[in-house]
Amino acid sequence: MVIYDSHQRKKVKFEPIKEKEVRMYVCGPTVYDDAHLGHARSSISFDLLRRTLESLGYKVTFVKNFTDIDDKIIKKMNETGKSLKEITEYYIDSYLRDMGALNVKRADIEPKATESLEAMFDLINKLLEKGYAYKLPNGDIYFDTSKDEEYCQLSHKCQDDEVVHRVETEGKKNPADFALWKACKGENDVCFDSPFGPGRPGWHIECSAMIKKHIAYDGEYEIDIHGGGADLFFPHHENEEAQTHCAYGGHLAKYWMHNGFVQINGEKMSKSLGNSFFVKDALKHYPGEVLRFYLMSTHYRAPLNFSEEDLIASKKRLDKLYRLKKRVYGVNKKQEDKEFQNALLNAMRDDLNISKALAVVDEFVKVANEALDKNPKDKALKQKIVSNIEFIDKLLGVGGSDAYEYFQAGVDEETKAKINELIEKRSAAKKEKNFELADKIRDELKEMGIMIQDTPAGTVWEKV
RNA sequence: GGCGCCAUAGCCAAGUGGCUAAGGCAGGGGCCUGCAAAGCCCUGAUCCCCGGUUCGAAUCCGGGUGGCGCCUCCA
Numbered sequence: 274m275v276i277y278d279s280h281q282r283k284k285v286k287f288e289p290i291k292e293k294e295v296r297m298y299v300c301g302p303t304v305y306d307d308a309h310l311g312h313a314r315s316s317i318s319f320d321l322l323r324r325t326l327e328s329l330g331y332k333v334t335f336v337k338n339f340t341d342i343d344d345k346i347i348k349k350m351n352e353t354g355k356s357l358k359e360i361t362e363y364y365i366d367s368y369l370r371d372m373g374a375l376n377v378k379r380a381d382i383e384p385k386a387t388e389s390l391e392a393m394f395d396l397i398n399k400l401l402e403k404g405y406a407y408k409l410p411n412g413d414i415y416f417d418t419s420k421d422e423e424y425c426q427l428s429h430k431c432q433d434d435e436v437v438h439r440v441e442t443e444g445k446k447n448p449a450d451f452a453l454w455k456a457c458k459g460e461n462d463v464c465f466d467s468p469f470g471p472g473r474p475g476w477h478i479e480c481s482a483m484i485k486k487h488i489a490y491d492g493e494y495e496i497d498i499h500g501g502g503a504d505l506f507f508p509h510h511e512n513e514e515a516q517t518h519c520a521y522g523g524h525l526a527k528y529w530m531h532n533g534f535v536q537i538n539g540e541k542m543s544k545s546l547g548n549s550f551f552v553k554d555a556l557k558h559y560p561g562e563v564l565r566f567y568l569m570s571t572h573y574r575a576p577l578n579f580s581e582e583d584l585i586a587s588k589k590r591l592d593k594l595y596r597l598k599k600r601v602y603g604v605n606k607k608q609e610d611k612e613f614q615n616a617l618l619n620a621m622r623d624d625l626n627i628s629k630a631l632a633v634v635d636e637f638v639k640v641a642n643e644a645l646d647k648n649p650k651d652k653a654l655k656q657k658i659v660s661n662i663e664f665i666d667k668l669l670g671v672g673g674s675d676a677y678e679y680f681q682a683g684v685d686e687e688t689k690a691k692i693n694e695l696i697e698k699r700s701a702a703k704k705e706k707n708f709e710l711a712d713k714i715r716d717e718l719k720e721m722g723i724m725i726q727d728t729p730a731g732t733v734w735e736k737v
Numbered sequence: 738g739g740c741g742c743c744a745u746a747g748c749c750a751a752g753u754g755g756c757u758a759a760g761g762c763a764g765g766g767g768c769c770u771g772c773a774a775a776g777c778c779c780u781g782a783u784c785c786c787c788g789g790u791u792c793g794a795a796u797c798c799g800g801g802u803g804g805c806g807c808c809u810c811c812a
Binding site for chain 2: 282299300301302303308309310311312313314315316318343344345428429430431432476501502503504505506507508509531532533534535536539540541542543544545570571572574575576578580582583585586587589590593596597599600626627628629631632633634635636639642643645646703706708711712715724725726727728733735
């Protein structure tokens with residue numbers, strides 16, 4: 274496996290800390306709103322990484338957190354009058370539902386900030402003891418970046434001059450210092466008891482603490498891979514790394530991976546720009562699998578400029594896989610096609626080269642169709658095709674649905690009955706060579722958004 | 738201002754020193770079909786511009802032009 278390490282800024286051979294095992298942590302969402310396409314893309318990217326590692330035979334422990342303490346959540350509480358728990362539980366459910374629809378596998382461990390406070394206390398205490406943190410008169414605790422000689426060596430994104438506009442806080446020693454603990458600020462604040470007095474944790478502390486609590490090794494690196502959106506590299510990941518190595522000595526992660534953004538009209542999609550698309554809205558128009566296929570079809574590090582036109586082109590590509598699947602409907606797999614599996618894996622093991630992988634899939638579909646045209650009754654061939662589609666589903670997370678349901682999604686039973694009735698009528702007309710009537714019925718179906726195909730096994734239909 | 742990324746056919750997108758520059762969508766032609774649809778076959782680019790290195794560059798170096806991101810919450 275070769276991956277691009279953001280720290281080294283190049284592709285490197287992946288060598289896990291412990292043989293055949295991978296521990297990875299991906300920054301999850303702050304649960305104050307529904308997931309947008311950017312969250313979806315990040316999830317899918319690391320889901321592909323996980324599936325690839327698993328297919329290569331690694332035992333993967335995958336952790337993705339929920340940030341359920343945050344300024345934006347508090348803001349939402351004040352706006353809605355709802356409790357922290359009401360808000361965060363609602364959006365955690367919503368997130369999991371959306372990602373489930375996109376066929377993203379659940380993480381093995383899904384820690385929440387609110388459930389990891391003890392681990393954060395320990396971390397903050399260590400930093401205070403070792404002199405890497407200082408307390409302000411108002412009770413806030415900050416990380417002292419000037420004490421950490423390695424600060425900024427991870428992302429290389431710091432600078433010496435003061436052109437930076439950082440969060441200005443009274444009493445901070447250096448502009449780059451960041452909050453580890455924010456003391457309780459009054460009635461409307463959310464506060465937790467702590468050894469440092471009532472308050473709440475800073476944003477960066479939780480990831481370091483949760484990694485330590487759940488999956489950290491004791492040696493030079495706590496985990497193998499730490500992932501997240503490209504925007505998190507600095508300052509978020511830089512700060513996590515600083516906290517961890519200052520408190521515990523080891524580096525946080527051996528490899529750092531970051532996914533590129535979803536853009537709208539060439540600009541980053543974000544709430545502040547008012548151009549974000551929610552996953553749940555996209556799912557009203559397209560099946561999750563189609564959305565997944567589209568979002569993953571651009572390499573995870575490259576920006577993806579969202580366009581409905583491209584999404585439709587992408588859907589048509591996936592349609593072809595499912596039409597092939599229809600041709601082998603009901604057949605069980607018997608034996609695995611190692612040659613195909615290796616071709617697909619070899620593409621993905623090169624820093625998730627999805628373009629190459631999808632080209633392998635396209636080629637397989639074409640060759641399979643060709644072979645089926647020649648030998649429509651070749652059972653061994655069909656079994657091999659079934660096996661390959663199963664492998665595509667396992668590795669890429671697409672192609673696992675029922676082939677007929679895929680094309681007929683969103684059509685209610687009543688309409689289905691009517692469609693079947695019309696098709697029967699048309700078949701009868703065809704039998705009597707009444708092609709005029711048959712074509713008329715076909716047009717009628719077309720107007721309903723239904724395309725039909727006459728096959729040796731009878732007429733089948735698809736929703737356009 | 739600091740640190741980076743990107744620019745390949747109408748569109749999406751691989752390839753990063755060397756046979757005829759992957760693949761998909763759209764378009765054109767054909768086979769199949771009662772006609773279609775689906776499927777299959779054929780069909781398209783010398784790689785943003787300029788200069789350099791090299792026997793040889795889309796691929797390396799320098800300089801442009803254009804676009805994007807982080808440095809402030811952010812996937």
